Amino acid sequence: MRAAQLRTPRRGPELVEVPVPEPGWGQVLLAMTAVGLCHSDFLLLDTPLGMLRRMGIPVPLTLGHEPVGTVAALGAGVHGLREGDAVAVYGPRGCGACRRCAGGAENLCPRSASLGIAPPGLGAPGGLAEYMLVDSARHLVPLGGLDPVQAAPLTDAGLSAYHAVRRSLPKLVAGSTAVVIGIGGLGHLAVQLLRVLTAARVVALDVSEAKRQLAAELGAYTTLMSDEAAAPRIRELTDGAGADVVLDFVGTPQTVGLAGACVGIGGDVTIAGVGRGALPVGFDTPAYGVSVAGTYWGTRTDLVEVLELARSGLLTSRVRTFALDEVPEAYEMLRQGLVTGRAVVLPAR
Secondary structure, three states: OEEEEEOOOOOOOEEEEOOOOOOOOOOEEEEEEEEEOOHHHHHHHOOOHHHHHHOOOOOOEEOOOEEEEEEEEEOOOOOOOOOOOEEEEOOOOOOOOOHHHHOOOHHHOOOHHHHOOOOEOOOEOOOOEOEEEEOOHHHEEEOOOOOHHHHHHHHHHHHHHHHHHHHOHHHOOOOOEEEEEOOOOOHHHHHHHHHHHOOOEEEEEEOOHHHHHHHHHOOOOEEEEOOOOHHHHHHHHOOOOOEEEEEEOOOOHHHHHHHHHHEEEEEEEEEOOOOOOOOOOOOOOOOOOOEEEEOOOOOHHHHHHHHHHHHOOOOOOOEEEEEHHHHHHHHHHHHOOOOOOEEEEEOOO
C-alpha cells in the first residue's frame, strides 16, 4: 500500500510502498477515507534525527493523526464492529487501565510516556496511508452518517478546540468576551463552538486577512490583526476590563504574550497552539486571579460530542482536499499559511 512517511528529517514527507498490516488479537484494520493534516506534524518533520531518537520517535514513521476510515478487517476478540463500519479514530493513547483512562481521558494518561505508548502519526503508524491498524476498538467512534471529509479534522482540531472551550464554559456567560488567536484549523472551529455553546462575544485575531474574513463569516463579533495593537483594542472593546477567556491556537511567544496582555482579572488563558510559547504566572501576572492552562487533545467523550454537533449541522469544517500523492504539496501549503481551514487528504483518491 502507499503511505506518506517521515523518513529523512527536515526533508518533508515521502511517498513509499509498505506492506498492508494484518490485525492481530483485539486489533482493527481500517481502509482510510480521509485524514486531516496538522501544524503539529512539523514538530516531527523539522526535528533532527538524533533528537527524534531521544524522543523515542521511530523513523520511518507514517504520518497522519486525524484519521477516519471504514473497517476492513477485524482481529480475533473484537466485538461491536462489522466490516464496512465508518469510524473516526480517537488519537490519544493511554495505558487503558489507570484512573484517567478509565474516565475516557487517555489524553491525560500519566503512564503512556513511561510505557512507550504514542499516538498514531505522532510516534506510532498513522493514517496517511491506504490502510491503518488500530490497536483497540475503544479508540474508534462511529461516524453515524457524518461525511468523512468533515469528520477527519474533528478528531484533533475539533476535539482540541472543544476541550479548550469546555474548560471555560462557566465564564462564557452573557456579556462576556472570548478572544480566539489564530483562525486556522482549530481556531475556525473554536469560533463556531463559542457561538453554539455560549453567549460570549467572540473576537477573532489572525495575521491573515482571508482568515479574519472566515472568522467574520462564522459569526465573530469583531476581527483584529494579530499584532501589538490588538490588546489595547480589546481593552477598548471591553471598557478596560479585558477578555474573560483567551484561547491561543498558535502558541508562539508573541501570541502567548498577546494573550496575557488582553486577558482580564479572573479570566482564563488556554494555550492550545504548539509554537513553544510560555506565559509567566505570578501573584499579579498576567492579572489577578487569571487561570493559565495548556491543553492536549480531549477526552473520548469530547470526541463523541463534537461529532454529534457536526451531525446536527452546528459545526462545519472548512476544508481543502488533496490526494495522497499530493501530501508533500499540501504540507508545504500548510507551512506557508495558504490553507484556509483544514487540509484533508483522501488516500483512496
